[in-house]
Amino acid sequence: MNVYDGQRIAAMLRERGYAQTDTYTDADIIILNTCAVRAKATDKVFSALGRIRTEKKPGAIMGIIGCVARESGTDAFRRVPELNFVLGPQSYHKLPEILENPDVRLFNIDLGGLEKFDELPMPNTSPALAYIPIQEGCNHCCTYCIVPYTRGREISRPFNDVIRDVTHAANTGATEICFLGQNVNGYKYTDIDGTTYRLSDLIRAAAKLDAVQRIRFTSSYPTEMTDDLIDMFRTEVKLLPFLNMPIQSGSQNVLTRMNRPYTLDLYIDIVDKLRSARPDIQISSDFIVGFPGETDADFEQTLEIARHIRYINSFSFKYSPRPHTAAALMPDQIPEKIKSQRLYILDKLLNDIQREFNDACIGQDMVCMLDGRDKTGHHWVYRTPYMQPCIVDTETAPTLAQIHVTDANKASLRGKII
Ligand code: 5AD
Numbered sequence: 093m094n095v096y097d098g099q100r101i102a103a104m105l106r107e108r109g110y111a112q113t114d115t116y117t118d119a120d121i122i123i124l125n126t127c128a129v130r131a132k133a134t135d136k137v138f139s140a141l142g143r144i145r146t147e148k149k150p151g152a153i154m155g156i157i158g159c160v161a162r163e164s165g166t167d168a169f170r171r172v173p174e175l176n177f178v179l180g181p182q183s184y185h186k187l188p189e190i191l192e193n194p195d196v197r198l199f200n201i202d203l204g205g206l207e208k209f210d211e212l213p214m215p216n217t218s219p220a221l222a223y224i225p226i227q228e229g230c231n232h233c234c235t236y237c238i239v240p241y242t243r244g245r246e247i248s249r250p251f252n253d254v255i256r257d258v259t260h261a262a263n264t265g266a267t268e269i270c271f272l273g274q275n276v277n278g279y280k281y282t283d284i285d286g287t288t289y290r291l292s293d294l295i296r297a298a299a300k301l302d303a304v305q306r307i308r309f310t311s312s313y314p315t316e317m318t319d320d321l322i323d324m325f326r327t328e329v330k331l332l333p334f335l336n337m338p339i340q341s342g343s344q345n346v347l348t349r350m351n352r353p354y355t356l357d358l359y360i361d362i363v364d365k366l367r368s369a370r371p372d373i374q375i376s377s378d379f380i381v382g383f384p385g386e387t388d389a390d391f392e393q394t395l396e397i398a399r400h401i402r403y404i405n406s407f408s409f410k411y412s413p414r415p416h417t418a419a420a421l422m423p424d425q426i427p428e429k430i431k432s433q434r435l436y437i438l439d440k441l442l443n444d445i446q447r448e449f450n451d452a453c454i455g456q457d458m459v460c461m462l463d464g465r466d467k468t469g470h471h472w473v474y475r476t477p478y479m480q481p482c483i484v485d486t487e488t489a490p491t492l493a494q495i496h497v498t499d500a501n502k503a504s505l506r507g508k509i510i
Pocket residue numbers: 129130236237238338340378379380409410411412413414
């Protein structure tokens with residue numbers, strides 16, 4: 093979501109004659125696009141601001157946008173008096189006001205809804221992988237999560253607006269579309285004729301465009317995985333066989349306290365249905381360890397479900413108490429040391445499963461998408477349908493390539509274009 097927001101802002105600035113610099117000491121305007129989901133992310137923003145304010149060019153405009161702006165509100169100005177603007181995740185389209193009037197501090201953390209999508213210019217060229225947001229906010233109110241506070245209640249964008257953006261991306265260079273939303277599979281839009289559109293309708297409409305060759309979406313809430321969407325995995329070949337569907341914990345008690353009211357049996361049932369619709373599908377998850385009151389037995393159940401589902405490419409985090417959330421006030425907060433131990437154990441298991449999956453890919457042919465150069469600058473990195481990086485030596489590097497996987501390690505694959 094933040095990558096997408098950044099692309100829209102960059103397009104707006106380019107249209108006004110700005111160019112990108114590599115070092116903030118050269119910049120005339122410095123914007124930190126921020127995430128508040130864990131305390132560490134927020135802390136990083138303020139330590140970066142501490143550095144930037146002493147090192148920036150005199151007169152350079154600096155400010156923050158996104159969820160930290162909304163989390164800290166006017167307190168951000170108290171902590172960093174040099175800030176010129178503080179704009180929430182739904183008001184960054186007001187940025188041009190600060191360019192026109194840099195002497196007046198700009199502050200807006202309102203939850204305005206969808207205006208930002210229409211007010212900023214679209215980039216003239218799309219990256220090969222185009223992110224298309226289809227909703228804002230989230231109605232799920234998990235007790236640990238700050239997102240319903242920072243991004244507000246869930247609003248789905250009009251179907252026609254989304255398809256207009258997909259078409260624009262397809263006409264300007266996109267090969268792969270990734271639909272985005274905090275609760276992406278909960279997308280639901282009813283137009284003035286009373287027709288209701290779901291994510292499956294968006295996928296079907298995007299797949300009709302010839303330039304769009306691959307479609308994915310993230311991030312999914314388990315109980316919104318309706319049969320029409322599961323069916324898409326059976327019928328729509330452009331939909332990639334990879335799904336991020338966070339379970340967060342394998343303990344029924346913890347899930348209840350997280351306010352994620354699905355049973356493990358239901359979750360497993362949905363995964364089974366997905367696998368029978370698309371046998372090569374792989375699932376990834378997000379996990380939180382050390383949620384308040386999590387016992388050793390609860391944690392053991394998280395390991396069990398990870399082994400059972402055989403998640404690939406997952407993300408795991410230590411629970412981080414956040415302002416404006418119910419879990420931050422719960423008794424039995426877990427000591428940092430235990431959280432770290434549990435994270436270590438879970439990460440090891442997830443890495444082992446990933447490694448086994450990577451090994452199983454050796455010898456397979458997969459259509460992969462170009463991502464860019466690797467860190468050394470000597471090789472190309474492609475992404476498999478399962479988002480594994482695949483290192484390839486090639487002169488030509490087409491956007492999409494059929495790749496024969498020759499080798500694997502824990503984090504990446506190697507392959508040859510065939
Ligand atoms: N602490 C730790 N992880 C969190 N997440 C959301 N809120 C918190 C929190 N307070 C994780 C969840 C979510 C991912 C985006 O971030 O796993 O799926």
